[in-house]
Amino acid sequence: MTDELLAIADQxxxxxxxxxxxxxxxxxxxxxxVRAYEGDIESLSSAESQGVGVRVIKDHRQGFAxxxxxxxxxxxxxxxxxxxxxxxxxxxxxxGLAEPDGVPIPELALVDERLLGFAPEGKVAMALELERAVxxxxxxxxxxxxxxxxxxxxAAAVVSTAGVRAVGSETAAxxxxxxxxxxxxxxxxxxxxxxxxxxxxxxxxRAAADATERATRLLGATKPGSExxxxxxxxxxxxQFLAILGGTxxxxxxxxxxxxxxERSGDLVASPLITLVDDPTDxxxxxxxxxxxxxxxxxxNPLITxxxxxxxxxxxxxxxxxGTRSTGSAVRGYSSTPGVGCQALALxxxxxxxADLIADIDNGLLVQGVSGxxxxxxxxxxxxxxxxxxxxxxxxALAEPVREFTIASTLQRMLLDVVAVGxxxxxxxxxxxxxxxxxxxxxxxxx
Amino acid sequence: MNDETALLSDDLVQRTLGAxxxxxxxxxxxxxEDKRSTxxxxxxxxxxxxxxxRDRGAxxxxxxxxxxxxxHTADLSExxxxxxxxxxxxxxxxxxxxxxxIDLDRQSATRPNEVQVLPETIAKATKVELLGRADQAAxxxxxxxxxxxxxxxxxxRRFLVANSDGVLAxxxxxxxxxxxxxxxxxxxxxxxxxxxxxxxxxxxxFDEYDVEELARTAANRAxxxxxxxxxxxxEMPVVIGKGGGGVLFHEACGHGLEADLVxxxxxxxxxxxxxxxxNRSVTIVDDGTMPTEWGAYAFDDxxxxxxxxxxxxxxxxxxxxxxxxxxxxxxxASSGNGRRQGYQYLPMVRMTxxxxxxxxxxxxxxxxxxxxxxxxxxxxGGQVNTAxxxxxxxxxxxxxxxxxxxxxxxxxxxxIGNGPEVLTLIDALGNDFAMGSPGTCGKDGQxxxxxxxxxTLRVAKLTVGGTAA
Numbered sequence: 001m002t003d004e005l006l007a008i009a010d011q012x013x014x015x016x017x018x019x020x021x022x023x024x025x026x027x028x029x030x031x032x033x034v035r036a037y038e039g040d041i042e043s044l045s046s047a048e049s050q051g052v053g054v055r056v057i058k059d060h061r062q063g064f065a066x067x068x069x070x071x072x073x074x075x076x077x078x079x080x081x082x083x084x085x086x087x088x089x090x091x092x093x094x095x096g097l098a099e100p101d102g103v104p105i106p107e108l109a110l111v112d113e114r115l116l117g118f119a120p121e122g123k124v125a126m127a128l129e130l131e132r133a134v135x136x137x138x139x140x141x142x143x144x145x146x147x148x149x150x151x152x153x154x155a156a157a158v159v160s161t162a163g164v165r166a167v168g169s170e171t172a173a174x175x176x177x178x179x180x181x182x183x184x185x186x187x188x189x190x191x192x193x194x195x196x197x198x199x200x201x202x203x204x205x206r207a208a209a210d211a212t213e214r215a216t217r218l219l220g221a222t223k224p225g226s227e228x229x230x231x232x233x234x235x236x237x238x239x240q241f242l243a244i245l246g247g248t249x250x251x252x253x254x255x256x257x258x259x260x261x262x263e264r265s266g267d268l269v270a271s272p273l274i275t276l277v278d279d280p281t282d283x284x285x286x287x288x289x290x291x292x293x294x295x296x297x298x299x300x301n302p303l304i305t306x307x308x309x310x311x312x313x314x315x316x317x318x319x320x321x322x323g324t325r326s327t328g329s330a331v332r333g334y335s336s337t338p339g340v341g342c343q344a345l346a347l348x349x350x351x352x353x354x355a356d357l358i359a360d361i362d363n364g365l366l367v368q369g370v371s372g373x374x375x376x377x378x379x380x381x382x383x384x385x386x387x388x389x390x391x392x393x394x395x396x397a398l399a400e401p402v403r404e405f406t407i408a409s410t411l412q413r414m415l416l417d418v419v420a421v422g423x424x425x426x427x428x429x430x431x432x433x434x435x436x437x438x439x440x441x442x443x444x445x446x447x
Numbered sequence: 448m449n450d451e452t453a454l455l456s457d458d459l460v461q462r463t464l465g466a467x468x469x470x471x472x473x474x475x476x477x478x479x480e481d482k483r484s485t486x487x488x489x490x491x492x493x494x495x496x497x498x499x500x501r502d503r504g505a506x507x508x509x510x511x512x513x514x515x516x517x518x519h520t521a522d523l524s525e526x527x528x529x530x531x532x533x534x535x536x537x538x539x540x541x542x543x544x545x546x547x548x549i550d551l552d553r554q555s556a557t558r559p560n561e562v563q564v565l566p567e568t569i570a571k572a573t574k575v576e577l578l579g580r581a582d583q584a585a586x587x588x589x590x591x592x593x594x595x596x597x598x599x600x601x602x603x604r605r606f607l608v609a610n611s612d613g614v615l616a617x618x619x620x621x622x623x624x625x626x627x628x629x630x631x632x633x634x635x636x637x638x639x640x641x642x643x644x645x646x647x648x649x650x651x652x653f654d655e656y657d658v659e660e661l662a663r664t665a666a667n668r669a670x671x672x673x674x675x676x677x678x679x680x681x682e683m684p685v686v687i688g689k690g691g692g693g694v695l696f697h698e699a700c701g702h703g704l705e706a707d708l709v710x711x712x713x714x715x716x717x718x719x720x721x722x723x724x725x726n727r728s729v730t731i732v733d734d735g736t737m738p739t740e741w742g743a744y745a746f747d748d749x750x751x752x753x754x755x756x757x758x759x760x761x762x763x764x765x766x767x768x769x770x771x772x773x774x775x776x777x778x779x780a781s782s783g784n785g786r787r788q789g790y791q792y793l794p795m796v797r798m799t800x801x802x803x804x805x806x807x808x809x810x811x812x813x814x815x816x817x818x819x820x821x822x823x824x825x826x827x828g829g830q831v832n833t834a835x836x837x838x839x840x841x842x843x844x845x846x847x848x849x850x851x852x853x854x855x856x857x858x859x860x861x862x863i864g865n866g867p868e869v870l871t872l873i874d875a876l877g878n879d880f881a882m883g884s885p886g887t888c889g890k891d892g893q894x895x896x897x898x899x900x901x902x903t904l905r906v907a908k909l910t911v912g913g914t915a916a
Contacts, residue, residue: 375828375841387839406912
């Protein structure tokens with residue numbers, strides 16, 4: 001498939017005029033999704049999608065067009081559209097394609113060959129087994145909203161008149177359960193999942209156990225009072241905060257006056273316990289990749305070291321404007337121009353397990369889940385307030401479940417208020433890894 | 448403008464359905480879509496880019512018993528369609544296959560409104576010019592405005608849907624939107640303000656709205672927030688301004704009234720039709736036929752005409768919302784709420800324009816009679832757990848109420864509560880109904896355009912999650 005994608009991209013590049021720069025991204029995905037419900041297959045979807053995106057830069061003006069097909073007649077139309085669109089852009093001296101920078105493209109093991117030959121029957125069996133395992137785990141489980149197996153095989157090529165010619169492919173498989181537990185009228189929900197590059201790496205028991213425990217341990221949850229206390233963020237919650245933090249550490253956010261960390265490079269912005277790295281070359285990361293959205297080599301970028309801000313992520317445009325080099329952090333789909341973003345964020349883990357972190361807290365809260373984080377965080381001001389559910393911590397042990405409250409602070413304060421990082425680092429199905437994180441002095445608002 | 452027949456001939460539709468039913472499927476459907484979009488982004492003082500997109504393809508589903516098989520393709524040739532039909536049918540090993548020919552019956556429906564000016568007939572330069580005017584107007588609102596982002600977008604989505612019940616329908620949906628977001632910088636840091644308009648209309652949107660006025664509104668929101676104080680925390684009365692809080696009812700009750708979630712016992716409203724679930728003043732409607740509103744359409748994505756459905760009437764739960772599949776199993780008709788993001792997705796139960804109707808109170812009296820609380824002029828995005836009814840929303844524009852008067856602006860904070868509880872806690876409902884900003888509702892990874900609306904109203908107590916002690 002990668003050869004075919006390169007051939008298509010090369011063909012479009014061959015149509016470029018001498019006085020313009022052209023970049024083509026071509027993608028092909030094959031996805032399967034199986035949902036089980038009450039012992040039957042609820043749905044089985046198989047999808048093959050493809051698309052092309054063309055960026056044209058002429059006289060320092062940029063235009064873009066995309067199409068959800070690789071039909072030969074549409075390719076020429078898409079280039080023509082992008083060319084026409086470019087004539088309406090405002091000239092900007094920093095606009096230009098990524099230039100090859102000599103950094104070798106890493107070779108990562110991102111394809112699990114076994115997925116390529118994994119028959120639909122096997123996928124169906126995994127979804128059915130996941131549902132069965134959750135239902136069998138606890139009498140209080142009354143059903144599942146979702147029991148799903150999914151996988152994808154994707155390939156992408158980026159070719160440009162500037163000499164970039166990158167191609168890559170990867171596979172992924174996941175299991176996801178969303179369970180309903182009840183005790184009388186009280187209903188609670190919980191999720192569990194497992195992700196891997198192929199079916200062999202999936203752990204049905206783990207996904208089922210998480211979905212069961214998360215729902216059942218919240219049964220009987222009540223609304224807590226309002227107070228300031230120390231919170232332990234579960235790994236999945238930490239990862240969601242990291243993803244938002246990562247969005248503020250890009251050259252784009254800084255140059256557009258939207259980063260609360262602009263001008264803070266070299267400053268202590270976090271507890272010395274915080275070391276944050278964006279490393280898409282870590283093959284264990286769910287979002288690992290060999291090259292970025294402009295076809296440059298992916299690379300390891302330290303963002304915060306022992307609490308000190310190292311700098312920001314860049315694509316070709318923001319790097320040129322900042323007078324530096326791209327960090328290989330262009331992110332995009334085929335239907336958009338490259339932005340700048342984190343690709344695989346992780347905190348350096350500490351040495352204590354979550355249970356040991358909890359044992360050190362007299363009065364606190366384990367935050368099992370947050371909701372409305374995106375609407376509740378203002379990444380420009382750093383203010384955040386998010387709905388949460390979890391378990392109180394009393395005298396070093398987990399105590400009663402609580403729900404229907406918010407936790408609030410600012411990103412700036414939260415980073416400085418970190419008092420411990422757990423040892424339980426795990427990659428999640430997103431652009432960040434999770435780890436237990438202990439943060440002091442967070443406002444819990446309830447009754 | 449109803450030229451959806453150009454998407455696929457009746458003959459080819461019939462042959463595709465035939466291939467889909469070949470393995471014994473009880474129900475088969477082919478959905479063909481052609482979507483074109485244009486967007487232009489003005490940021491950091493310049494036209495960053497103009498972008499065009501095109502998506503065209505077909506999704507085919509086959510149902511046997513409780514199982515749905517689904518496949519999609521971007522290849523609209525007979526070979527491509529038949530291959531997708533066979534892939535969808537592979538799941539449906541229902542036994543007695545054979546050849547069936549479906550007689551197609553073209554459905555008709557009244558369009559909510561006719562589009563006056565197709566955006567594709569407007570020069571790109573004209574669209575781009577709107578952005579520059581908005582940027583200038585926002586920057587003129589005050590020297591503290593440090594950044595302005597303006598975005599124009601239009602889309603035209605044509606589709607044809609046909610199924611083994613003989614339904615054949617098509618729609619041509621044109622939407623246009625414009626948004627401005629501003630950053631204001633001051634001694635207290637940076638604050639943001641945003642304003643968005645969007646309607647199921649063409650370029651005539653700008654006869655109704657002045658982009659400079661929108662830009663000033665966004666800029667003033669950001670400027671006002673520079674003086675904002677931390678939001679309080681804890682339970683208190685919350686007054687929601689007209690048009691600013693429809694999203695609360697969309698999330699807090701709408702999702703729980705979707706028949707797919709109800710059917711899986713994943714809704715607090717399951718088995719409660721006919722019961723008093725809200726204060727008597729509360730009537731909640733989902734209406735896909737509201738002219739020009741963001742969630743309006745002639746046909747849903749399963750070929751059922753859009754409808755006006757009363758969900759809660761005078762506090763009594765009257766009905767859920769239904770798509771074709773859930774309705775078939777329940778032995779009733781779909782309520783015209785079967786929607787999909789695009790041909791690559793299965794349809795499911797989705798809202799259209801969901802609103803809480805007018806009450807009789809004077810909005811000024813509602814505020815004057817509130818001793819201490821929060822006035823929310825504009826709610827942001829939110830999320831609900833339909834199984835428990837717990838919800839959370841961001842407040843993008845909010846103020847303190849002290850001694851019956853609106854006072855200091857508040858920094859970001861969330862509101863949290865429980866849907867069924869809030870319905871019983873509405874203790875004042877104004878007579879000033881207005882629709883709110885256009886929204887995109889996300890469910891199971893699919894986004895669809897939706898509208899919402901409310902009059903001014905008061906919830907006797909909600910938890911405000913601010914940082915003030």
